[in-house]
Amino acid sequence: MSKRIVSLFRNLLRKRAFEQALEDELQSSVEVLTQEKMKEGFSQSAARREALIELGGVEQVKEEVRAARAGRILEDFARDIRFGFRALAKSPGFAAVAILTLALGIAANSTIFSWINSTILNPIPGISHTSDLVTVMRGERSEHPTPPFSYLDYRDLRDNNRSLSGLLGFHHDFMYLTGNGEPARLWGALTSANYFDVLGVRPILGRGFSPEEEQKPGSVVVISYGLWQSHFGADRSVVGKTIAIDLHPYTIIGVTPPGFQGCFTGLRTDLWIPLMLDREVWGSNRPADRGAFWLNVYGRLKPGVSPQQAEGDLNQLMERIAEAYPEAHQGSPNQISLDPLWRSPFGTNVYLYKTLPLLQGLALVLMLLACANVANLLLVRSMGRRREIAIRLAVGAGRGQVVRQLLVESLLLALAGGGIAMLMMTWTAGTLAHFDPATPLPLSLNGRADLRVLLITLGFSLLTALLFGTLPAWRTSSINPVAVIKEEAGSISGGLHKSRLAGGLVVGQISLSLLLLICAGLFIRSLDMERRSDIGFDPNRVVLASYVPLPDHLKFGRDLLAKLESTPGVESATLADFSPLNFTVHTDFIEVGGYVPQPHESMEISLGVVGPKYFSMMKTGLISGRDFTDHDGPGAQLVAIVNQAFVDRFWPGQDALGKRICRSGRWFTVVGVARNAKYRRLIYGPEPVFYLPLFQDDRTPVIVHVRVSGDPRSFQLQVAEAIRAVDAGSPRSSAFGSTSSPVFDVTTLEDSMQLGDIFERFAATFAGSFGFLALALATVGIYGVVAYATRQRTREIAIRMALGAKRGDVLGLVVAQGLRLTLAGLGVGLVASVALTRFLRGQLFGVTSTDPPTFIAVSLILTSVALLASYIPARRAAKVDPIVALRYE
Amino acid sequence: MGEKRTDLLRGTLDLLVLKAISLEPLHGVAISRRITQITRGAFQVSFGSLFPSLHRMEERGWVEAEWRSSDNNRRAKYYRLTSTGRAQLKTEERQWNQVVKIMAAAVESS
Numbered sequence: 001m002s003k004r005i006v007s008l009f010r011n012l013l014r015k016r017a018f019e020q021a022l023e024d025e026l027q028s029s030v031e032v033l034t035q036e037k038m039k040e041g042f043s044q045s046a047a048r049r050e051a052l053i054e055l056g057g058v059e060q061v062k063e064e065v066r067a068a069r070a071g072r073i074l075e076d077f078a079r080d081i082r083f084g085f086r087a088l089a090k091s092p093g094f095a096a097v098a099i100l101t102l103a104l105g106i107a108a109n110s111t112i113f114s115w116i117n118s119t120i121l122n123p124i125p126g127i128s129h130t131s132d133l134v135t136v137m138r139g140e141r142s143e144h145p146t147p148p149f150s151y152l153d154y155r156d157l158r159d160n161n162r163s164l165s166g167l168l169g170f171h172h173d174f175m176y177l178t179g180n181g182e183p184a185r186l187w188g189a190l191t192s193a194n195y196f197d198v199l200g201v202r203p204i205l206g207r208g209f210s211p212e213e214e215q216k217p218g219s220v221v222v223i224s225y226g227l228w229q230s231h232f233g234a235d236r237s238v239v240g241k242t243i244a245i246d247l248h249p250y251t252i253i254g255v256t257p258p259g260f261q262g263c264f265t266g267l268r269t270d271l272w273i274p275l276m277l278d279r280e281v282w283g284s285n286r287p288a289d290r291g292a293f294w295l296n297v298y299g300r301l302k303p304g305v306s307p308q309q310a311e312g313d314l315n316q317l318m319e320r321i322a323e324a325y326p327e328a329h330q331g332s333p334n335q336i337s338l339d340p341l342w343r344s345p346f347g348t349n350v351y352l353y354k355t356l357p358l359l360q361g362l363a364l365v366l367m368l369l370a371c372a373n374v375a376n377l378l379l380v381r382s383m384g385r386r387r388e389i390a391i392r393l394a395v396g397a398g399r400g401q402v403v404r405q406l407l408v409e410s411l412l413l414a415l416a417g418g419g420i421a422m423l424m425m426t427w428t429a430g431t432l433a434h435f436d437p438a439t440p441l442p443l444s445l446n447g448r449a450d451l452r453v454l455l456i457t458l459g460f461s462l463l464t465a466l467l468f469g470t471l472p473a474w475r476t477s478s479i480n481p482v483a484v485i486k487e488e489a490g491s492i493s494g495g496l497h498k499s500r501l502a503g504g505l506v507v508g509q510i511s512l513s514l515l516l517l518i519c520a521g522l523f524i525r526s527l528d529m530e531r532r533s534d535i536g537f538d539p540n541r542v543v544l545a546s547y548v549p550l551p552d553h554l555k556f557g558r559d560l561l562a563k564l565e566s567t568p569g570v571e572s573a574t575l576a577d578f579s580p581l582n583f584t585v586h587t588d589f590i591e592v593g594g595y596v597p598q599p600h601e602s603m604e605i606s607l608g609v610v611g612p613k614y615f616s617m618m619k620t621g622l623i624s625g626r627d628f629t630d631h632d633g634p635g636a637q638l639v640a641i642v643n644q645a646f647v648d649r650f651w652p653g654q655d656a657l658g659k660r661i662c663r664s665g666r667w668f669t670v671v672g673v674a675r676n677a678k679y680r681r682l683i684y685g686p687e688p689v690f691y692l693p694l695f696q697d698d699r700t701p702v703i704v705h706v707r708v709s710g711d712p713r714s715f716q717l718q719v720a721e722a723i724r725a726v727d728a729g730s731p732r733s734s735a736f737g738s739t740s741s742p743v744f745d746v747t748t749l750e751d752s753m754q755l756g757d758i759f760e761r762f763a764a765t766f767a768g769s770f771g772f773l774a775l776a777l778a779t780v781g782i783y784g785v786v787a788y789a790t791r792q793r794t795r796e797i798a799i800r801m802a803l804g805a806k807r808g809d810v811l812g813l814v815v816a817q818g819l820r821l822t823l824a825g826l827g828v829g830l831v832a833s834v835a836l837t838r839f840l841r842g843q844l845f846g847v848t849s850t851d852p853p854t855f856i857a858v859s860l861i862l863t864s865v866a867l868l869a870s871y872i873p874a875r876r877a878a879k880v881d882p883i884v885a886l887r888y889e
Numbered sequence: 890m891g892e893k894r895t896d897l898l899r900g901t902l903d904l905l906v907l908k909a910i911s912l913e914p915l916h917g918v919a920i921s922r923r924i925t926q927i928t929r930g931a932f933q934v935s936f937g938s939l940f941p942s943l944h945r946m947e948e949r950g951w952v953e954a955e956w957r958s959s960d961n962n963r964r965a966k967y968y969r970l971t972s973t974g975r976a977q978l979k980t981e982e983r984q985w986n987q988v989v990k991i992m993a994a995a996v997e998s999s
Contacts (some may be wrong), residue, residue, distance in 0.1 A: 024956075025917065025966045029936070032918045032965060056937045068941030069948065 022065060026058045034494035080408040087409055094381055095413065097780075099375045102417025102464055104773055105370030107424040108363040110457040112766070114429040116356050119265060122451075123341035125351055126260030127199055127482050133263075134307055135313065135344040138298040139333040140602045144421045145345050146587045147171055149295040150273065150328070151287040154192070157297070157323050163310035165302045166198035169295035171278075171286075172262070172269060176548050176703060177231065178244045183742040184231065185548075187442040188245070189262060190275035196222070196256075198300055199263055206239035206254030209274055221250040225258040227270045234741060240248060246270070257353060261444060263298060265341065266348030268444040292330035293589070295348050299338070307338045314338070324815035325469030332589050333602055348445060351759045354842060361839075362519055366770045366777075367460065369512040371468035374413065376505045378406075378472035380788045390481035402477040410469025411462075418461030425449050425457070431874030435762050438751055439582055439745075439755050475501055496867070502785055503821055509781040510825025511832055513774035514862055518833045520771025521854040522840055522847060523764040526683075531756055536645070536677025537580060538619035541571075542749035543706045544579050547727075548742050554633070554695050554703065557611065560726045567722060569715065573706040574618075575611030575694050578679065579749065581756025584703075585679040590690070593660035593667075595650045605646070606662075606679060608691045609700055615674055619708055623728050625657050625672030632693035640668035644676050646688035662688055668692060683845045684758045705749070711747040720746045763843060778862065779869050786818045797877050798885035807878040814877050818870025826859055902934065902942050904985060906950065907970065907978040914969035916959060917943065943968055951977050 033051035034044070042050055055061060088095040100411070124130050136157075138148035149157075149169060158167040168191065175188035189195075196208035208222060221243070223232070232238045241252050250273065262269025275295070278286050286292040301310055314336045322329040339345060343353045381615075389402060429447035436443045503830075557575050564573040578584040588607045597603055608614075613631045615622050623644060632639050640661050647656045660667045676686035694700070704723065708715040720743045745752075790797075797810055837849040847854065899905060909915065909923040924934050946952045951974030959965040970978065 021966075024964075026940075028959075028963060029917045029961055032916065032959065035963075036918075054936070056935055061937050061940050064937045065944050066943045068945050772929045 002466045023058075023064055026055070026061060029624065030055060030058065065609065077408075079234075080405055081412070083405060084107065084409040084412045088412060093375060095416075098377055098413050098588045099416045099420065099778065101370045101373050101780075102414055102461075102468075103376075103420035103424065105363075105367035106418050106421035106457060106460045106464060107428060108366050108770060108773070110421055110425050110449075111358070111428040111431075111447065112356060112360045112363045113456050114425065114449055114453045115352075115432050115445075116360060117450065117453055117456075118446060118448050119349055119352050120342040120356060121623060123265045123344065123347070124260075124263045125197065126257055127201065127263075129200060130341050132303075133199075133341055134299050134301060134310065134338040135341065135346050137316070137339065137345055138293075138334065139604065141337060141339075142604075143350050144583070144587075147294050147296045148587075149288050149297050150292050151295060152290040153318075153321055154295050154297055157314055157317055158192075160317055161299075161310075161313050162534040163302055163305045163313040163651055166194055167297060167299040168192050168195045168198040168274075169275065169297045169356045170195060170263075171275065171294045171296065172264065172267075175245050175271065175273075176247075177271075178247060178742075183548075185546075185742065185744045186227065186245075186270040187268060188271045188273060189269050190278055191272050193217075193274060195272065198298070200473045201256055201260050202796060203254035203476050205236065206252070206258045208254055209272075209471065213274045215276060217276050219248065219250045219277065220253045220274065221245065222254040222256060222272045223252055224256050224261060224268075224270050226261065226268065228255045234486060245273070249866040250744075264296070264347045265344065266352075266443060266445050268442040270442070276285050290325050293332065304663065304804065307340070311336060311338045321861065321877040331590075345369075348443075353761050355763050358839065358843065359763060362767055362770050365512055365516055366774060367464060368467070368775050369509055369516070369774055371464050372509045372512065373468075373777050374464075374504050375468040375472050376502060376509070376781055376785055378410070378468065379502050379505070380784060382406075382476040383788070383792070385476070386479055386484045388477060390479060390484040393477075393479070394481040399477045405820045406473035406476060407465070407469050410473065411465045414461045414465035414469075417464065418457055421461070422449070422454065422457055425453070426633050429453070432762075435758055435765075439752060441583060441755075447863070471501065502789075506781055506821045507825040507828060509538070509778045510822055510862065511827075511829030513771075513778035514826060514829030514858060515833050515836060516767075516774035517771040517858045518829075518854060519840060520764075520767040520851065521858050522837060522844060523760070523767040525847050525851060525854055525884055527757065527760050527764045527842040530760060531681035532844065533678075533682060534676075535682070536620050536675050537578070539580075539629060539749045539753055541708050541710070541712050543704075543707075543708060543712045543715050543746070544749055544752055545704045545719050545723060545746040546744040547702060547704070547723050556726065557694065557702065558630070559729075560704065560723060561611065563722050563726050564719070567718060569709050569718075571707045571709055572613060572617040573704065574614045575702050575704055576614060577609040577694065577697075577700040577702065579703050579705070579752055580618075580677065581682065581753040583680065583755055585689075586685055588663055591662035592650045593662070606687060606689045608679070608689060610691050611694045614691070614705075615672070617705060618677075620677050621675045623673045623675060624655075627671070627672060628691070628693045630695075636696070638666055638668045638696055639671045641674055641691040642670055643674045643689045643691075645686040646690055647673055649688050680756070681759075683760060683843075698737070703745075712750075716746045716748070753832055760843070760845070775862070775865060779865050782818055782821065782866050783869040783872065785821075786814065786870040789817065789874075790814050790873040790877045794877070794880060794885050798880055798882040801880065802882040802886070810878040810880075811871075811874045814874035815867065815870050818866055818874075822863055822866035822870075830855065830859070890920065901985070902938060904938070904978070904981040905932065905934070905975060906942055906946065907981065910952065910968050910970055910976070911978060914955075914967040916965035916967050917980060918965075946974065949977075950974070 030048070030051050033054055034047045037047035037050045038044060040047075053059070118125070122130070124133075136149070138223050139143060139145075150168065154169040156240075158169075161167065170189045170191040172187060172189040175186050177186050191209070193209040193211055193214035196203070201208070203222060204225070204229075206222075209217070209220070213220065223238075228234060228238060232241075238252055239254065240425050243252060244250070256272075261267075262272075276287050279288075286294050299310065301307065317334050318334050322334045342349055344350065392402060393399070426449060429449045431447075433446045436445060561575070564570050578586065578696070586607055587604045589604050591603065610628065612628050612632070614620075615627045622641075625641070628639070628641065642656055642661070646653075651659060656670050656673050659670050661670065662668075672677045674691070678684065678686075678691070679689065680687070694702070704719065706719050708717065723743045797805075797813075800813075801810065833855070834850055841849045905924050906920060906930070909920045909927065915923060920943070921934050921936065921939055924932055926928065943952065943954075947954055947968075950971055952968045953971050954966050954968050956964055957967055
């Protein structure tokens with residue numbers, strides 16, 4: 001074997017040296033022959049000619065030698081493969097089970113990897129070069145940061161830093177496309193002019209923004225490839241066309257390449273507008289306001305600059321900026337931190353970079369388990385092949401040859417498994433999209449089976465072949481041919497039940513599946529605890545719908561609520577700028593009357609802008625004070641409601657009523673304290689929230705909340721109709737130039753809340769299915785080994801019974817064997833689980849990582865399944881008729 | 890050049906080569922001469938068959954090669970049996986004897 005490998009290397013790597021040696025050898029042969037001929041009396045030249053004739057031509061001989069060498073390797077390999085196919089075809093049942101087991105293990109891994117690939121490894125689809133991109137965060141790292149920079153701060157950082165080759169800023173929000181058929185709600189970004197240049201995106205049609213468009217932009221827009229396809233019929237003459245966005249005309253100047261969908265991982269951006277147009281579009285003046293933090297900022301590091309250096313550079317600048325403009329930076333920490341995109345706080349990676357590697361870990365455990373299963377199958381099968389292998393060893397096959405042959409069989413199994421896994425993956429890679437709930441956010445999360453994923457799948461297949469193939473091959477080839485052939489003649493038992501390796505594998509299988517089942521159990525229990533936790537409002541029978549807010553939204557809102565409340569079947573209705581557990585709740589920086597912040601304490605607090613009777617409609621109880629009413633309008637006193645967590649943080653032990661909160665320079669007086677409610681993720685604990693009346697706020701996206709008396713789904717149409725009916729009487733409809741005015745995301749609160757536990761559901765679903773597969777694999781493993789060992793012991797059992805053993809004794813004998821293995825596996829598995837489940841801690845809600853009920857329940861389930869798996873062969877063994885069995889032997 | 894005969898006896902070429910170098914290491918030309926000699930001139934092995942056979946057996950580890958000076962002070966590549974090669978020679982001899990016996994019995998039986 002080793003010589004073969006050496007010569008293989010010599011052939012492949014030292015081809016030139018080999019050719020030289022061959023040339024030398026043949027030349028020396030020609031000389032030897034020439035001398036012979038000269039001795040026979042030829043002249044030197046004639047002798048040389050004769051020598052060459054006898055040799056048959058130097059090049060021809062070389063060719064023959066080369067062919068012989070190359071041919072042997074291919075021939076051997078082809079023979080091994082042929083032989084492998086034949087051997088597997090002889091036991092199709094074994095091959096099918098092994099291949100399917102491996103395919104499941106491999107498919108689980110490549111599926112999870114395809115998601116990692118399309119999120120963590122490729123955070124910006126359509127851009128290949130993302131390793132030197134960083135996101136720039138100001139203030140505390142959070143899972144749901146508010147865009148942290150003002151335009152003026154951004155511009156100072158961009159123009160004065162020495163560590164970045166580019167710094168881009170953007171703000172995204174919903175935008176409404178009109179005048180192009182049905183009005184469409186899009187997700188658009190206001191960007192700095194260098195946006196496409198820093199990312200390295202070149203439009204496929206038209207152009208990106210020019211540097212002058214940063215300060216004095218015309219009304220220009222770049223649209224995405226997807227929007228170009230869906231709304232402009234992929235018309236190549238679209239550049240130069242004018243479209244209306246939020247009722248303002250824009251000229252399309254470019255179309256981005258397919259695949260590119262903005263730089264916010266997991267969200268699809270449809271169009272880009274220069275950020276200075278904020279003034280024209282939203283009527284606000286954020287670009288000129290140093291205290292308005294609204295931009296997300298990404299930078300590209302200069303070559304050779306580390307993120308730490310860049311962080312230091314930007315922090316120095318930020319310190320100077322904060323000193324120069326103290327009033328704009330009060331109440332918000334100015335510490336800057338940079339993150340690579342794979343764990344950037346902006347976009348979905350901030351959640352996925354924790355969840356996906358965990359799932360990949362679980363999938364790897366599943367693959368190990370699959371390998372242990374197949375290894376055990378191979379061992380069992382090798383018992384049946386002992387005679388064949390003994391004979392091959394006896395007639396002179398080297399041990400290396402036998403091992404190679406067995407490994408080629410393993411390789412064939414693994415590659416077949418990998419092939420099926422790839423087929424499975426074409427479906428499973430897309431299942432991530434099934435978790436995308438009904439949400440207004442343009443979520444775009446999915447896996448894709450690209451070349452990298454296929455290569456990894458192949459890698460996983462080869463790895464499994466090595467994992468499950470090596471030990472059995474080594475063991476099988478280590479048999480003593482003489483002993484085997486003697487033993488076959490009439491031994492009492494076949495020897496597998498004595499095999500420590502088989503036993504060890506079963507123990508390994510049980511401990512691995514215990515680990516997977518415990519992880520699954522923890523995730524599922526945590527999800528259950530989340531769902532049963534107090535969310536602080538009643539999600540039942542609520543219809544949600546969104547509409548476009550326009551300057552007259554106050555009257556429109558009042559008319560709409562009046563109309564809805566007079567509709568039969570409607571219990572109550574209100575408005576809000578967010579809906580719970582849907583990632584739509586905003587935050588804002590505030591000043592709290594009577595509270596002095598710690599240095600660097602973030603005063604960024606979640607804010608709900610809500611309509612009259614919000615708390616009674618949502619059934620969120622008020623602890624003191626009153627609900628918002630129809631009278632909390634523009635002319636009245638500015639009022640606010642805070643929740644209990646807000647009071648606990650800022651005014652502990654005090655009466656909150658009458659205290660004041662400052663937001664954007666305006667002071668609001670607290671008129672009510674509400675119970676805590678969950679608005680972001682179920683997994684979070686209570687966080688401070690303050691609420692402001694919708695009718696005292698500027699324009700804001702509006703979501704109608706309607707509680708109905710029956711099935712909310714059957715009311716969805718009615719709610720949409722009500723909005724359109726009120727709309728028909730307002731100047732809005734003519735503004736949109738359309739008979740049907742835009743109503744979006746008509747859904748139920750329960751459906752829209754799916755986003756509040758999406759990552760936990762996702763983890764629980766996959767951990768749960770891995771756990772289920774693990775249980776199935778372990779059951780098959782225990783059953784296989786116990787059944788086989790029992791069959792091998794038929795003669796022994798028959799003798800025991802002939803000597804007077806009862807059926808119960810035989811049952812006990814066999815079941816005890818299974819039980820011993822199971823208990824050993826449980827022991828190892830419990831220790832491993834206690835050590836490893838701590839990595840789940842951050843993902844769990846309401847259960848500890850060593851949750852005793854989970855550990856106990858899973859152990860019991862596994863033990864009973866294992867007992868059942870050993871009981872079946874035991875019962876069969878106990879039915880043996882000793883006379884028949886012994887005669888048969 | 891005995892093409893036909895070596896064709897007929899393809900399986901025996903390895904045996905002859907192993908036999909030829911079983912006494913002492915030889916270089917390629919000398920192996921060819923030795924085979925002619927021990928078969929009393931019946932076989933003249935072509936170099937186009939001999940060298941591939943030698944390289945094959947070297948890969949299998951039956952023979953080892955080394956460069957050394959030949960009788961008349963020229964460097965040549967000498968082939969030598971290894972211990973596995975010696976075992977292989979025994980096996981092939983045994984198999985050959987069996988074939989001869991079986992074939993002889995078969996021919997005589999008719």
